[in-house]
Amino acid sequence: MRTPLKLLLCHHGSSGAQAAETLAHEFAVPGTTTLVHCLVVPELWAGMQGDDWLNNASTRDAFGSYVEGMLESDARREFAAVESRCRERGLAYASVMRFGNPAETVLAVAAEVGADLVVIGSPRKKGEQGLNSRMELEKLVRSLSCPLLIAAHP
Amino acid sequence: MVYTKKSPALLIIGMVMLLWGWLNASGSIDGMQQYFQKSAYSDHLKVKEKFDAEFRVASEIAAAENKPAPDMKMPKSKFDEAKAFQANMSYIFGGVATLLGLLILVWTPKEGNLDYYLSIFPGMAYILLIAFVVRWGLDPMFANWGKAAQPTLGWNFASIFNLNYVVLGIVIGIVIVNVFKIPDWAANGVRTARFFLKTGVILLGALYSATELAQLGAISVLLIGVFVLGSIGIVLYMGRRMNTGNSMTAVLASGVGVCGVSAAVAASPVVNAKAGEIAYTIGTILVWGVGCMFLFPTIGHMLGMGPVQFGAWAGTGILNSAQVAGAALAFDPHGIETLKVAEIFNITRVLFLPIVVLWLATWYVKHEVGAEKVDLRKVLFAKFPLFVLGFILMFLLSTLGAFTPSGHYQGKYFSSEQIKEDKLLKGKETKAIEAELARLKEPAGAKQLQDFFTEKAINIGQRHATPEDAYKGLAELIANRKVSTREQETLLKAVGKMKGLDAVAAGAIDKASKAAYHSSKTIGAFRDWLAWLFAFGLIGLGMQITMAALKQAGGTPLIIGGVVGTIKAVGSLIVVLLFIKEFI
Numbered sequence: 001m002r003t004p005l006k007l008l009l010c011h012h013g014s015s016g017a018q019a020a021e022t023l024a025h026e027f028a029v030p031g032t033t034t035l036v037h038c039l040v041v042p043e044l045w046a047g048m049q050g051d052d053w054l055n056n057a058s059t060r061d062a063f064g065s066y067v068e069g070m071l072e073s074d075a076r077r078e079f080a081a082v083e084s085r086c087r088e089r090g091l092a093y094a095s096v097m098r099f100g101n102p103a104e105t106v107l108a109v110a111a112e113v114g115a116d117l118v119v120i121g122s123p124r125k126k127g128e129q130g131l132n133s134r135m136e137l138e139k140l141v142r143s144l145s146c147p148l149l150i151a152a153h154p
Numbered sequence: 155m156v157y158t159k160k161s162p163a164l165l166i167i168g169m170v171m172l173l174w175g176w177l178n179a180s181g182s183i184d185g186m187q188q189y190f191q192k193s194a195y196s197d198h199l200k201v202k203e204k205f206d207a208e209f210r211v212a213s214e215i216a217a218a219e220n221k222p223a224p225d226m227k228m229p230k231s232k233f234d235e236a237k238a239f240q241a242n243m244s245y246i247f248g249g250v251a252t253l254l255g256l257l258i259l260v261w262t263p264k265e266g267n268l269d270y271y272l273s274i275f276p277g278m279a280y281i282l283l284i285a286f287v288v289r290w291g292l293d294p295m296f297a298n299w300g301k302a303a304q305p306t307l308g309w310n311f312a313s314i315f316n317l318n319y320v321v322l323g324i325v326i327g328i329v330i331v332n333v334f335k336i337p338d339w340a341a342n343g344v345r346t347a348r349f350f351l352k353t354g355v356i357l358l359g360a361l362y363s364a365t366e367l368a369q370l371g372a373i374s375v376l377l378i379g380v381f382v383l384g385s386i387g388i389v390l391y392m393g394r395r396m397n398t399g400n401s402m403t404a405v406l407a408s409g410v411g412v413c414g415v416s417a418a419v420a421a422s423p424v425v426n427a428k429a430g431e432i433a434y435t436i437g438t439i440l441v442w443g444v445g446c447m448f449l450f451p452t453i454g455h456m457l458g459m460g461p462v463q464f465g466a467w468a469g470t471g472i473l474n475s476a477q478v479a480g481a482a483l484a485f486d487p488h489g490i491e492t493l494k495v496a497e498i499f500n501i502t503r504v505l506f507l508p509i510v511v512l513w514l515a516t517w518y519v520k521h522e523v524g525a526e527k528v529d530l531r532k533v534l535f536a537k538f539p540l541f542v543l544g545f546i547l548m549f550l551l552s553t554l555g556a557f558t559p560s561g562h563y564q565g566k567y568f569s570s571e572q573i574k575e576d577k578l579l580k581g582k583e584t585k586a587i588e589a590e591l592a593r594l595k596e597p598a599g600a601k602q603l604q605d606f607f608t609e610k611a612i613n614i615g616q617r618h619a620t621p622e623d624a625y626k627g628l629a630e631l632i633a634n635r636k637v638s639t640r641e642q643e644t645l646l647k648a649v650g651k652m653k654g655l656d657a658v659a660a661g662a663i664d665k666a667s668k669a670a671y672h673s674s675k676t677i678g679a680f681r682d683w684l685a686w687l688f689a690f691g692l693i694g695l696g697m698q699i700t701m702a703a704l705k706q707a708g709g710t711p712l713i714i715g716g717v718v719g720t721i722k723a724v725g726s727l728i729v730v731l732l733f734i735k736e737f738i
Contacts, residue, residue: 042702043702044433044700044702044703044705044706045429045433046700047331047698047699047700047702047703048432048433048436048703049415049419049698050415050419050436050439050440050474050698050699050703051415051440051474051476051477051695051696051698051699052348052415052416052419052476052698053347053348053351053352053416053475053476053691053695054413054416054475054500054504054507054539055416055419055420055537055539056536056537056538056539056540058536059419059420059536059537060419062423062536063419063420063422063423066422066423067422067429067432070428070429070432071429074429129708129709130430131430131433131706132437132702132705132706132708133702
């Protein structure tokens with residue numbers, strides 16, 4: 001397999017994502033590969049105010065800003081951690097944060113950045129704690145125009 | 155124009171509504187309406203039968219007297235009224251939607267408030283159209299199917315599963331958001347559901363009497379106090395034992411303890427809940443709340459609970475406040491008595507919210523190393539539910555007589571002056587009362603009256619009623635052919651129920667008593683609109699419940715939420731069955 005120039009790594013901090021990062025580092029070549037870190041904030045957050053109706057608009061706004069800030073700071077922390085590990089290996093690093101359906105977003109970002117390899121983690125095992133937002137693999141596999149690597153579950 | 159989407163959707167919705175209005179007004183769908191409005195149609199047949207008979211007799215008399223056939227008009231039946239109501243509603247809202255739909259297509263407002271306000275109409279019309287379909291179509295259809303299947307199944311599935319317009323509306327809302335997604339053009343309007351639900355609660359304020367509010371308020375403060383504080387205490391204890399983390403425990407305690415998602419939304423920023431913790435909590439509450447909304451009314455019917463008992467139970471035992479209103483209306487979809495009780499409990503809960511958020515903020519700061527102190531006064535002020543002030547204002551206005559004479563009960567009030575001529579007692583009736591008055595003045599009658607007043611503890615003001623009071627009241631009734639004062643009405647109503655009284659006289663007293671009470675048109679309109687406001691609000695709220703959010707329920711939060719939710723539901727059921735009676 002030829003060296004990827006643009007490697008799209010889908011990483012949101014879970015143990016599966018960390019396994020994907022390790023696998024991506026195996027394929028990335030310093031000086032040649034740019035590792036593009038894609039973090040998708042899943043759509044489920046759009047419905048996270050649920051059917052709240054008792055609160056004032058100010059309380060709902062405060063909650064919305066708070067959740068946005070929390071998600072952003074979580075993302076920045078992930079970006080910083082992945083970037084520092086890339087720098088240690090001499091890899092060029094870029095990051096993209098998007099909100100939406102995970103599979104659709106990865107497809108869109110892969111096309112935008114011209115990715116020639118996409119690396120993702122394997123789905124979380126059943127019963128393991130974490131946000132319930134799975135990547136629709138079939139949708140991804142059917143439409144992706146470059147190879148897809150799925151890291152084995154750690 | 156950033157908020158309003160150029161879409162023909164509103165115009166189409168408007169035209170569909172107008173078409174429905176025309177079909178009803180023209181009688182083109184009478185056959186279908188006969189199926190949907192079975193009970194109203196059977197009333198229609200009776201009215202028609204009576205009218206035909208009267209017309210036949212009148213025609214025969216006219217023919218015998220060599221006069222032309224009389225010009226008689228058939229009185230409106232419930233079926234005619236139901237069709238006219240549907241036609242009027244469809245014309246009004248369909249007309250507005252059509253005009254605004256055209257405006258959206260031909261006009262491009264600049265970005266700003268006008269653009270935003272225009273953008274909410276398509277979503278509102280969308281919910282209203284669903285409300286029409288559910289209330290006028292699906293609700294009666296399921297009721298018919300339930301009755302039709304009863305002989306085969308042995309039970310009425312529509313009644314047991316409460317498949318009425320409230321439950322069906324919420325389910326349709328949930329299906330739309332999860333299967334079809336809310337269209338872009340409707341998104342802003344769907345968010346107005348909260349506003350309409352709050353408006354419903356505010357209007358509800360006009361329907362309470364001071365006694366009712368005081369009694370229900372006292373019960374709700376007691377029950378909510380015990381169960382809110384108790385469940386928060388259990389969550390805090392379980393959370394510490396199961397090492398769920400301080401912020402997770404605090405946000406879960408607020409949601410499970412007070413009013414569900416609203417409490418979690420209010421408390422999350424104050425206790426620095428992490429994103430995942432918020433998702434777990436809201437997922438757990440929504441799963442539990444939606445499940446309870448379906449389960450509670452069925453259990454309530456099986457246990458033969460009344461409006462006060464069920465309202466108190468739903469208001470205490472259901473974790474999420476939106477589902478409290480849903481369950482109350484699902485239990486009693488064609489009345490608002492249960493809703494009235496449940497909403498008092500909801501209001502009490504929301505009044506507890508700022509206090510609980512303060513408590514949890516203090517608890518969190520105490521237990522979390524490095525947590526920043528919270529400005530308690532700011533929290534208390536920001537979390538105060540302003541719409542409760544609207545509710546109180548409506549109650550005060552109603553009590554002071556702004557909508558109907560003060561002293562009314564559920565919109566009914568006493569007025570001797572407003573008794574119409576045709577409601578005055580007839581000669582035959584006054585004669586029957588005169589005969590009874592003479593009999594009661596005899597020693598045996600006087601003794602019977604005295605014994606009856608003593609046994610029933612009938613009072614006039616602060617003193618016991620005497621036979622002389624009854625004589626005076628009956629004499630005045632004969633003279634005026636109507637009751638003059640509320641005191642007289644209360645006394646005579648009691649006399650009318652005395653055993654051995656002549657049936658005609660007793661009927662006349664009852665008639666005179668009823669004639670003195672009038673229904674306020676304003677309060678009546680409030681009652682009619684309330685059901686629509688709540689249906690609209692609950693359909694819209696159903697559209698905010700996403701499967702993605704429900705799926706987040708899991709792990710330790712679900713265990714803690716499940717345990718505390720069950721304790722709350724079962725515990726409040728036992729307390730309500732033991733101590734709450736249908737007396738308010």
